Amino acid sequence: MASVKGIGGRLYSGETSFNIVGNAKRWYIISLIFTAISIGTLAISGLHLGIEFKGGSAYTFTSTTATVEQARSAVAGSGISGEVIVQKVGNDKIRVQTGSLAPAQSDAVEAALTSTFGVQVSDIDTQIIGPSWGKEITKKALYGLSAFLIVILIFLAMTFEPKMAVAAIVAVVHDVLITVGIYALVGFDVTPATVIGFLTILGYSLYDTVVVFDKVRENTRSITSSSKQTFTQATNLAVNQTLVRSINTTVIALLPVAAILFIGGALLGAGTLKDIALALFIGMFVGAYSSIFIAPPVLAYLREREPAMIALAKRVNGRGAPAVISTPAPVDLAQRRGPRNQPKRKGRK
Amino acid sequence: MSTPTKPTKKTGRPLRSLSILALLVIALASAAFVQGATAVRLGLDLRGGTSVTLQPRIAPGENGKVTNEAIDQAVSIIRQRVNSLGVAESEVTAQGSGTNRQIVIAVPGNTGRRVVELVGQTAELRFRQVLASGPGTTSVGSGASVDTGSGASVATGSGAGVDTGSTATPVNGISAAVNAKYEALDCTKLENLQGTGTDAPTETIAVCDRNGSTKYILAPAEVLGRQISKASAGLDTQAGSAWYVSLTFNGEGTTAFGALTTRVTSLPEPLNQVAIVLDGLVVSSPRINEPIPSGTAQITGSFTQLEAQDLANVLKYGALPLSFDRGEVAQVSPTLGADQLDAGLLAGIIGLTLVVLYSFLYYRGLGIVVTGSLTAAALVIYLLVLLLGENIGFTLTLAGIAGIIVAVGITADSFVVYFERIRDEIREGRSLRSAVESGWIKARHTILVADAVSIIAAALLYIFAVGGVQGFAFALGLTTLVDLLIVFIFTKPLMTLLARMDFFATGHRFSGLSQKSSGVNRQTSTVEA
Numbered sequence: 001m002a003s004v005k006g007i008g009g010r011l012y013s014g015e016t017s018f019n020i021v022g023n024a025k026r027w028y029i030i031s032l033i034f035t036a037i038s039i040g041t042l043a044i045s046g047l048h049l050g051i052e053f054k055g056g057s058a059y060t061f062t063s064t065t066a067t068v069e070q071a072r073s074a075v076a077g078s079g080i081s082g083e084v085i086v087q088k089v090g091n092d093k094i095r096v097q098t099g100s101l102a103p104a105q106s107d108a109v110e111a112a113l114t115s116t117f118g119v120q121v122s123d124i125d126t127q128i129i130g131p132s133w134g135k136e137i138t139k140k141a142l143y144g145l146s147a148f149l150i151v152i153l154i155f156l157a158m159t160f161e162p163k164m165a166v167a168a169i170v171a172v173v174h175d176v177l178i179t180v181g182i183y184a185l186v187g188f189d190v191t192p193a194t195v196i197g198f199l200t201i202l203g204y205s206l207y208d209t210v211v212v213f214d215k216v217r218e219n220t221r222s223i224t225s226s227s228k229q230t231f232t233q234a235t236n237l238a239v240n241q242t243l244v245r246s247i248n249t250t251v252i253a254l255l256p257v258a259a260i261l262f263i264g265g266a267l268l269g270a271g272t273l274k275d276i277a278l279a280l281f282i283g284m285f286v287g288a289y290s291s292i293f294i295a296p297p298v299l300a301y302l303r304e305r306e307p308a309m310i311a312l313a314k315r316v317n318g319r320g321a322p323a324v325i326s327t328p329a330p331v332d333l334a335q336r337r338g339p340r341n342q343p344k345r346k347g348r349k
Numbered sequence: 350m351s352t353p354t355k356p357t358k359k360t361g362r363p364l365r366s367l368s369i370l371a372l373l374v375i376a377l378a379s380a381a382f383v384q385g386a387t388a389v390r391l392g393l394d395l396r397g398g399t400s401v402t403l404q405p406r407i408a409p410g411e412n413g414k415v416t417n418e419a420i421d422q423a424v425s426i427i428r429q430r431v432n433s434l435g436v437a438e439s440e441v442t443a444q445g446s447g448t449n450r451q452i453v454i455a456v457p458g459n460t461g462r463r464v465v466e467l468v469g470q471t472a473e474l475r476f477r478q479v480l481a482s483g484p485g486t487t488s489v490g491s492g493a494s495v496d497t498g499s500g501a502s503v504a505t506g507s508g509a510g511v512d513t514g515s516t517a518t519p520v521n522g523i524s525a526a527v528n529a530k531y532e533a534l535d536c537t538k539l540e541n542l543q544g545t546g547t548d549a550p551t552e553t554i555a556v557c558d559r560n561g562s563t564k565y566i567l568a569p570a571e572v573l574g575r576q577i578s579k580a581s582a583g584l585d586t587q588a589g590s591a592w593y594v595s596l597t598f599n600g601e602g603t604t605a606f607g608a609l610t611t612r613v614t615s616l617p618e619p620l621n622q623v624a625i626v627l628d629g630l631v632v633s634s635p636r637i638n639e640p641i642p643s644g645t646a647q648i649t650g651s652f653t654q655l656e657a658q659d660l661a662n663v664l665k666y667g668a669l670p671l672s673f674d675r676g677e678v679a680q681v682s683p684t685l686g687a688d689q690l691d692a693g694l695l696a697g698i699i700g701l702t703l704v705v706l707y708s709f710l711y712y713r714g715l716g717i718v719v720t721g722s723l724t725a726a727a728l729v730i731y732l733l734v735l736l737l738g739e740n741i742g743f744t745l746t747l748a749g750i751a752g753i754i755v756a757v758g759i760t761a762d763s764f765v766v767y768f769e770r771i772r773d774e775i776r777e778g779r780s781l782r783s784a785v786e787s788g789w790i791k792a793r794h795t796i797l798v799a800d801a802v803s804i805i806a807a808a809l810l811y812i813f814a815v816g817g818v819q820g821f822a823f824a825l826g827l828t829t830l831v832d833l834l835i836v837f838i839f840t841k842p843l844m845t846l847l848a849r850m851d852f853f854a855t856g857h858r859f860s861g862l863s864q865k866s867s868g869v870n871r872q873t874s875t876v877e878a
Contacts, residue, residue, distance in 0.1 A: 052677070062684065104542065122459040125685050128678035132404065136451075136676065144813030151805055159798055196748065196810070196821050200755065203806025203825075207759065207799045211766060214795040245769040252707060252765065253758030256700025260754055263696035272394070272747045273692060276821070280755060 011240045018243070021236040024297030031174055031294055038181020047184050050191035051097055051127070053134035057106055060095045060125040063117045070116065071096055078112035080105050100131050141195045148202055149173075156206075160213055167299035168209045171290040175205045179283045193272045197279025204253070204280070205287030208246065209295045215242045216296065224308050227315040232300045239296045250288040257281050363842030370725065370838045377732035381739070389731075390738030392746030392820060395690040397683030398457035399464045403427075403673035405450065417443075419670040420450045426666050427452060427468050433662040434467070436460055440742070441468075451676065459683070463655060471628050471672045472663040474574030475550055476606065476646075477567035478613055479622035479634055480523060485536030485562045523553060523566055531555035536564050542630065558631040559650070565631055567624050571609045576602025580664035582657035585649075592657035594648045594664065603644030611640035627660075693750035700754050701727075704761050712768060714852065718843055719764050726760055726835045730828055743823065752824030759803055760832040764840060766799075767792040771844070785848040789841055796836055803829045 010016035020027075051058055071094045072086045082099040089095045098109065106128060114121055149169060156165035179201060183190060215238040223234055257280045264273030303309050381387070393400050405415045420443050428441040431454060439456045456464045534541060536557035550570035557564050579597035598606050613621045614637045624634040625648050633650045652660070681689075701723065709716030730753065737743035770792040774784035807826030811819055 060685070102542065123682045123684065124680070125682050126678065126680040128465075128675065130404070130674050130676045132674060133402075133676040136404065140813050144809055147813065148806060148809045151809060152802065155801070155805060159801075193748065199810050200806070200821075200825070203803050204759075206802045206806070207762075210799045210802055211762075211795055214798060218791070241773070242769075245765055248711065248765045248769075249758075249762045252704055252761045253755075255703035255707060256697075256754045256757045259700035259703060260696040260751060263692050263699065271689070273689075273696065273751055276748065276751045276755075 011243055017236065017240050019236060020239050020293060021232050021297050021300050024301065027293040027297060031178075031290075034178050034181065035174065038177050038184065041181055041184040045184055045187075047180070047190045048187050049134070050189045050194075051129050052192050053138065053190065055100045055129050055131035055134060056098055057101050057109070057129070058095060058097045058127045059109060059113060060089065060093055061113060061117065061119045061123060062093050063119060064092045066094050066117050068094065071113070074112045074116040075109055078105075078108040080109060101128070137192055137195070141199070144199060145202070148199070152202075152206060156210070160217060163302040164213050164217075164299055167295045167302060168206055168213065170298050171209050171287075171295035172202050172205050174290050174294055175201055175283060175286045178286050179279065182282050183279075188278060189275070191275045193275035194279045197276045197283065200276075200280060201283030201287055204284060205290060208249065208287055208291035211245065211249075212239060212242050212291050212296060213299070216299065224312050227312065227318075230313045230316050231303045231309045232313075233316075235296050235300045235303075239292055243292070246288060246292055250284060254281065254284055257284065363845040366838040366842040370835075374725075374728060374732065377729065377736060381732055381735045384736070384739045386735040386739035389734050390742070390744045391686075391690065392744040392749070393455050393457060393686070394679075394681050394747045395686045395693070395745065396457060397459070397681050397686035398455060399460060399678070399680045400456075401454045401465055401468055401678050402676040403452040403454070403469060404676045406672040406674045415450070415671060417450065420452065423669045423671055423673070424452055426669055427454060429666040430467050430662055431456060431464065433659075433666075434460055434464065452673065463659065465675070465678055467659050467663065469673060469675050470663055471669045472574065472666075473628055473668045474577065474664055475570035475626045476572035476609060477554075477570050477624050477626055478609065479565055479619045479624050480553070480568055481531070481566040482563055482619050482622075482634070483531075485534075485557055485564050527553050527555055527566060531564065531566050534564050536561040556626065556629060556631055558634070563631070563634075565624055565634065567626065567631075570626075572598070572602055572605045574664065574668045576605065577664055578602070580661040582652075582654070582661040583647075584654075591649065592652040592654050593650075594652070594657050594661045596646045596648065596664065598644040598646070600644075603642070606644065606646060607640060607642040610637045611642075613637050614640055689747050693747055693754075697750060697754050697757075700757055704757055708761070708764075715764075715768055718840060718847065719761060721843060722764060722835050722840045723757065723760065725839045726828070726831050729831050729834065733827060733831070737827075744820070745824075746820035749820035749824040752821040753828050756825055756828030756832070759800070759829060760835070763796045763800070763832055763836045766795050767836070767840065767844070770795075782848045785844045789844075796833070800829050800833050 068086045068088055072084065075084050075086070075096055075098070080098060080101060085097040087095045087097070096109070096113070101109065106126075110121055110124055110126070113119065113124060149172070152172075153165045153169055156168055176198060179198065182188075183194070188194070216235050219234040219238045219241075220231060223229060223231060229237070257277050260273050261277035261281055264271065264275075264277055304313065405420065407415055424441055424443050431439045431441055434456070436456050436458055439454075441452065441454050444451050444453055452468075454464065454468045534555050534557065536542065541557050542559070542561050550573060553566065553568055555564065555566050576598050577596050578599040581595055583593055583595050585591040585593055609623060613623060615621070618636070619634075622634045622636050624631045625646075626632070633648055635647075635649065648660070705716065705720050705723065708719035712719065734743065734745055738745070767788065770788035771781075771784045772788075773791075774788040775781065777784075779787060804826055807822045807829060810822035811826065
């Protein structure tokens with residue numbers, strides 16, 4: 001039987017090895033394309049901001065009989081101007097979203113809903129966001145983001161080495177850009193809960209990268225004292241050795257997030273749970289990708305420029321060893337996806 | 350779990366670690382029991398209630414006014430107002446610092462809009478003489494005349510007294526600017542009915558009344574809200590069910606109010622009216638029929654009982670030192686709260702079950718370790734949430750539940766890192782028993798650094814967070830810390846114990862540690878692509 005765990009062993013010994021770091025250009029190009037699309041979409045269509053950022057009011061009530069059209073005409077009849085969005089949420093909830101309203105207007109909307117659909121005012125869930133609120137939370141989120149990157153940069157530089165810190169930050173910025181880009185592209189609503197999700201991705205992506213880098217550090221601790229491997233090769237081995245872990249971790253982390261996403265989306269319709277989970281779900285995928293395909297190659301690139309590493313590369317190549325780790329059957333890109341999917345396939349049996 | 354009692358030097362003392370954890374759990378449980386913390390404190394989004402976030406309104410050039418002291422003072426005034434509602438477990442707190450400081454008010458239950466009105470009011474009360482009044486729409490009449498007679502207003506007299514000449518200085522010198530403002534003022538527009546609370550007491554102003562039906566020019570304020578010593582709501586039984594608010598002035602206020610009423614009472618309409626202005630809007634403008642030296646006054650209006658009581662409370666506890674804008678108002682009905690709680694718990698249970706299933710499928714026997722560790726972690730987290738709720742008022746919100754569920758992934762990852770390390774060590778040719786130890790040394794470092802990153806992330810999220818984010822960050826940080834604790838004093842000792850059992854030590858094929866699964870004995874595992 002083709003044991004996944006067997007693959008884990010072969011990855012560990014280097015007998016099976018995916019040349020991930022050596023093919024860095026490929027991953028860079030893929031990521032550059034995605035990043036470019038992200039930035040382009042952000043620049044052109046921007047993000048779909050929730051009312052928390054724009055200011056406005058939202059009224060949600062439960063009614064099995066109410067239709068979107070009825071709600072729309074009821075609200076229109078209450079004499080408020082501006083854009084009104086009426087949605088069906090979940091099975092039996094109607095959500096009415098308006099622009100910024102004065103208290104009197106807000107009361108009018110509630111009165112219209114209570115009289116039309118026979119619900120109590122106390123059973124209407126309302127959310128009223130002042131016009132300056134969005135600026136406030138955006139500012140805080142940006143402060144948080146900057147502080148986070150700086151603190152992490154220092155922390156990783158002290159725990160590992162400065163170049164690892166730089167490579168990790170590159171990967172994180174990559175993750176956030178692409179995740180935000182996906183939001184802009186698909187047009188998901190960005191709420192404060194989404195921002196929580198984004199910020200958590202930072203932590204999570206770094207967490208993933210840290211595990212890989214810890215192995216890299218172990219593999220390269222006394223690398224210059226021998227002439228067996230270049231830094232790139234040692235890094236690639238580390239990536240392969242932690243591959244099973246990376247996949248397992250991603251699957252395990254995604255399972256609960258998928259549960260929140262499903263429950264939040266199916267039972268509650270919209271709200272905190274769904275917003276956090278969606279951002280995390282997308283971000284974790286991207287984060288797992290970058291911890292394998294972006295952070296290690298960037299690190300290798302940075303380190304290979306050091307004089308000691310250049311000398312080492314010369315010695316290794318001088319001995320006639322091939323530049324890439326020699327494997328009995330180097331697995332090409334087409335097969336790369338095999339082991340990624342295998343654990344799941346095995347798991348179901 | 351049956352274990353040999355043979356002590357081993359290298360492995361530390363697994364049983365002692367496990368006993369420490371057991372003691373810790375017992376200690377936490379009894380602390381919770383002693384303090385009577387039997388239920389998790391739920392956030393408003395899970396049990397229903399109203400939360401309001403107020404941001405100080407910074408008028409141009411008034412940056413210095415928003416100080417921590419002013420905010421703290423506002424917090425204590427708002428707290429008194431909220432307490433007057435008599436709703437248990439209401440909370441008023443200030444968050445952030447400097448001009449970013451905000452006040453967060455959380456009131457459980459169905460008090461709804463009442464709270465919103467009550468806390469947001471600046472409640473700056475002023476008594477001003479009426480100089481002119483008219484219908485609330487933009488005057489169509491020509492010039493800057495202050496028409497006093499024709500309006501369908503309180504001014505019922507025959508407009509004889511006031512000079513309505515075209516120059517804008519009819520009484521006490523109304524400047525052209527104020528006149529122009531009055532002319533342009535349209536009280537049917539909602540933006541003019543927001544109430545600003547920034548009417549300077551020393552200036553002559555043009556304002557609307559609360560209903561938007563009348564507009565006024567008012568003289569500088571002569572009696573201020575802080576000169577009130579008592580306020581209460583009352584029912585005027587003679588006039589049907591008309592609720593009013595009666596005021597008692599302090600010494601200074603009594604003198605000022607006496608002087609004001611004495612002066613205006615003999616003047617013609619509308620100059621004999623005194624407008625009671627709350628936060629820049631006229632509540633009522635009674636005609637003063639005689640001097641009132643007694644130091645009491647009544648505010649009438651078309652108040653309901655609740656409105657009258659709330660206004661009395663607001664006036665009793667004084668005006669806020671600052672004006673505030675409502676940043677966010679969220680009202681969650683108890684039904685929705687219960688729904689959200691159910692959904693959160695369900696998501697957590699499903700998520701945990703999936704993780705446990707995956708661990709068993711992939712790690713076979715080691716799934717026991719994952720399940721045991723997650724259970725232990727869940728127990729400790731539950732007890733901590735109970736205790737923190739009781740002692741520092743930590744409330745579990747929907748975002749907090751999400752944080753805990755997400756942290757399941759991080760917790761489980763610690764085990765994955767450790768297991769993979771053990772397998773690595775077995776691949777290096779070590780026995781299981783020594784692989785468990787040497788793998789731990791290496792995994793420990795990774796777990797520490799990775800968890801540190803997660804904790805830093807949680808701490809910064811907490812510091813820079815707004816509202817719900819804090820609950821998430823706190824939960825994430827808390828569970829990561831618990832993860833560290835569990836890995837060190839539960840998972841590792843448990844592995845040490847398991848490594849002594851034949852089932853694992855000999856690499857049974859369901860142990861998750863068989864040679865085959867570690868990839869050492871490749872002859873037995875043919876590879877199909």
